[in-house]
Amino acid sequence: MHAAIITFPGTNRERDMAIALERVSGRRPAMLWHKDSVLPAGLDVVVLPGGFSHGDYLRSGAMAARAPIMDAVRAFAARGGHVLGVCNGFQILTEAGLLPGALLKNASLRFLAQDCRLRVERSDTAFTRGFEQGAEFSATMAHGDGNYFADDATLDALEGEGRVVLRYVGANLNGSARAIAGVCSANRRVLGLMPHPENCVDPLVGGTDGLPMFAGLSASFAGV
Amino acid sequence: MLLKVTVLPKNGVLDPQGKAIQQALGSLGFDAVQDVRAGKVIMLDIAETDATRARAAAEDMARKLLANTVIESFTVEIP
Numbered sequence: 001m002h003a004a005i006i007t008f009p010g011t012n013r014e015r016d017m018a019i020a021l022e023r024v025s026g027r028r029p030a031m032l033w034h035k036d037s038v039l040p041a042g043l044d045v046v047v048l049p050g051g052f053s054h055g056d057y058l059r060s061g062a063m064a065a066r067a068p069i070m071d072a073v074r075a076f077a078a079r080g081g082h083v084l085g086v087c088n089g090f091q092i093l094t095e096a097g098l099l100p101g102a103l104l105k106n107a108s109l110r111f112l113a114q115d116c117r118l119r120v121e122r123s124d125t126a127f128t129r130g131f132e133q134g135a136e137f138s139a140t141m142a143h144g145d146g147n148y149f150a151d152d153a154t155l156d157a158l159e160g161e162g163r164v165v166l167r168y169v170g171a172n173l174n175g176s177a178r179a180i181a182g183v184c185s186a187n188r189r190v191l192g193l194m195p196h197p198e199n200c201v202d203p204l205v206g207g208t209d210g211l212p213m214f215a216g217l218s219a220s221f222a223g224v
Numbered sequence: 225m226l227l228k229v230t231v232l233p234k235n236g237v238l239d240p241q242g243k244a245i246q247q248a249l250g251s252l253g254f255d256a257v258q259d260v261r262a263g264k265v266i267m268l269d270i271a272e273t274d275a276t277r278a279r280a281a282a283e284d285m286a287r288k289l290l291a292n293t294v295i296e297s298f299t300v301e302i303p
Contacts, residue, residue, distance in 0.1 A: 059292055066289060095292065102294045109240045149237060149295060175238070 001221040003029035003045040006073065008064045013050035013087065013196065020198040021047070024211070024218040034067035044221040045082045046073055048089030050142070050196060060103060060145045061091030070096050082126055083190040084217070087143055090182070090192030099183055099192045100158065101150035103143075107175025111144040116195055117169040118181050122162055125188045130216025136169055137209040139195035146194040148176035148183075158183055166193050225270050227282045228303045231291045232263035266290055275302055 003021045007014045014031065021029045029047070030040050039046065054063035064070070070092075077083050077098055085093040093099040106112055115138050123133040131137065150158065155177055158164055166182030174194070182193030197210030233239040241262040249257045268285070272278040282300045291298040 058290070062289065062292065094294070100294075102292055104238060104295060105240050107238065107240055109244055147238070147240075151236075175240075 001025040001027060001044050001218040002040070002042055003027070003047060004032050004040055004043055005029050005047045005049055006032050006034065006069055007049070008034040008051070008053035008067060008092075010053045010055055011049055011051035011088070013198065016196075017047055017049040017086070017198045020201045020210070020214045021045075021218075023201055024214040025222075032069060034064065034069050037068045037072060039069075039072045039076055043076065043081065045084060045217065046076055048073075048083070048085040048092050049198070050087030050089060053088055053092065056145070059091075059095065061088060061093075061095040064088075064092045065095035065097075074098065077185070077190050080187065080189060082217075082220075084127060085190075085192040086196055086198065087146075087194055090194055091145060093190065093192040098190050099185060100154050101148055101177075101183065103145045103194070104147040104149045104175075105145050106143070106147050106173070108173070111142075112146065112173050113140075113142045114173070115139065116141045116171075116173060116181075118166045118195060119169045121164050121167055122188075125165060125184055125191060126217055126220040127184075127191045127213055128165055128216065129220065130212030130214075137212070138200065138207070139197050139210055140199040140206065141173070141195045143174070143194055146174040146176065148174075148180045148194070150177060155180075161186065163188070165191060166195075225272050225275065225278045226303060227268045227270060227278055228301045229266040229268060229282055229286050229290050229298055230263065230301070231266065231286070231296050231298045232261050234295060234297050237295045263296070278302070 120131040200210030242260040246260040
């Protein structure tokens, strides 16, 4: 799997993401800067990791979504490329118009730094094929703006098209509409989610619940 | 020319900050407050003397960056 991780000023989850991607694929991802304007040739996956790009000024992800590299990411997605956005990366994808909806301030107004439980609503995406349909797993959440919002018509369309990929199980801590934790594009190749599966890829640090996401993704590009 | 862009959460969009402000006002005894919406004001100083063109530019900026029209509405005024 040939992956690239995009970093912005204030991104802080790129190293754990790189460890997760390398662990399953044996290949170190390319690290790109927001001012780059081209993606490496032959790329399989672009990852927008978590953090606080541009200090969350204006709105989380708003500045990053308009960075030079995002035109290349948009073109990559339009060609059918796979794009994964985690936490701030999800916020950037919605701000960039690559995924519908928006992430509002958590309903509690509190920053949430704790584990959450997720259910895999569809396992037929490159990102979730490592899980069984309906499987549940734990991941870490660390966000202030994770409250997924879209108007009812958009939510109904997302549900109808099967684009709700991950849902919170039990407590819906950030108040997301319909407990949505992750949504994908119509072609299921762009996924955004708020929790951090890359925090959960090592038995010594937080367990390995998130590993199937990366293992499945890697397998998608290994001809498996 | 100075322009004032006001960005507010759209009607129907949950506004946790507005709710928190409303509760705090209530605890101070301002019981008559029925609703609070919290947004932001952005002042732009644009190198433009024509009001129509300045307003059009500010609206373009609001649509492209200053407001997320999925969740926010905006107004442009010349104060």
